[in-house]
Amino acid sequence: SNNFFLLSGPCAIEGEDMALRIAEHIVEVTQKLKIPYVFKGSFKKANRSRIDSFTGIGDEKALKILRKVSETFEVPTITDIHEKSDAAMAAEYVDVLQIPAFLARQTDLLVAASETGKVVNIKKGQFMSPESMKHAVTKITETGNEQAMITERGTMFGYQDMVVDFRGIPTMKQYAPVVLDVTHSLQQPNQSSGVTGGRPALIGTMAKAGIAAGVDGLFMETHFDPANAKSDGANMLDLSLLERLLTDLVALRQVVSGF
Template sequence: MSFHKLEHLSGEKNSPLFIAGPCVMESRELVYEAADFLAGLKAHGLKIIMKFSYDKANRTSKDSYRGPGIEEGMKIIADVRKRSKLPILVDVHTPQEASLMADAADIIQIPAFLCRQTSLIEAAGATGCFVNIKKGQFMSPYAMKQQADKALSAGAAGVFLTERGTFFGYGDLVVDMRSMVIMKKSGFPVIFDATHSQQKPASSGSETGGAREFIEPLSLAALSVGADGFFFEIHPRPNEALSDRETQMDFESFEALALKLQKKGSRQD
């Protein structure tokens, strides 16, 4: 199964896929800044998909910023699609949200905490979009094929499976590289979530901490075990971000790493 049929997806044939964007829609201005930056990376031959979150429904604290909501979020997504000509990925939390996103997104993402919710996965598949299912931090990689089959049987154009780390006690995650090897054997493209996998859940009290310094080495390791693509949350000023400020990458660092992964990925092919 391939992601090459995605509308507006361009880039060098052997380039890995890069899904990137801010953690949450903080403002129109931020989203446009990120979209313009990502669209510019196509000049390097990178395969770019822009990710959107209009509602971070699983924040640690009730006081944390969640986003503009679905109505305003859909307006921003429509504007960015016209502006950037990039394929669009959006995460959803209910079957109703999935249905509403059918015409707004190219890829509908199932969050890790919801990766076994059959009705949600089937609703995402029924849109006819591609579906990206994030492996839960509690989930065996051997159980992910069954989740992908739910989306395909409902009509999904294709399915990606994303590795984003596994709980390691309280307040930490580890990445078991074997998970990506196992999921690839199921026949679906595998994405490595390079930023969320470096989180330290709720380690900062009411906020999630993280260890940004491990993003690059683990991304290179993921490439070596066959990852087909990468998921990055990026922000022009990560330390000012309203969500995941300790794991989002700044634009310059992301560009440098993406180009390194592209170069090494092409050599491996």
């Protein structure tokens, strides 16, 4: 069909129960709306601002939960990797490997991800131009893997803010399918607390503008209790708001795909 696809789930895998609970809800909603869906969860958070931030429940434990979600609901899964050696390990459990934005320039990591043969989703660095993502995608394709995706998640705008430049969507679609990460795009980094802030009230605005600008997919982190999530709570979507938002976006997509 002509629908957009969705990468969604909690920021970090905090445990099996929460992962299954979130997955179950999103699977139900996306099936109803005919949105191709990939469950997202990080097995490790490697780049927190502060050393005392939550980093995970254990790599293998979290990866096994990702596999369980996949088997239980028959959905593909995505997780992010941080060192070359993560690539082969994570590839045994998930379907899509994600390169974090801060690491989008690390050639060895991109090549290691690519060589697993999995789909590779490269987040655009907050310090990179849309045009420079051409070189990032080439690092995947020259390794013989044709399944690169690009995810926009905002560009640095002053020290404590980010902005999404929608001019970059058509530019990056020349290189690979483009996803808009609507929750991280609303982050406000470098806050003095050492904890990244955000503006979740704008998730709908961001997502609608993205669909109108022609993105192929959306990425959004969600949790049934964002205030108590162990990471990125400041910008996640409350799970209870997901169906209403996706319903609107599907209607929007239908019009846009007719242009």
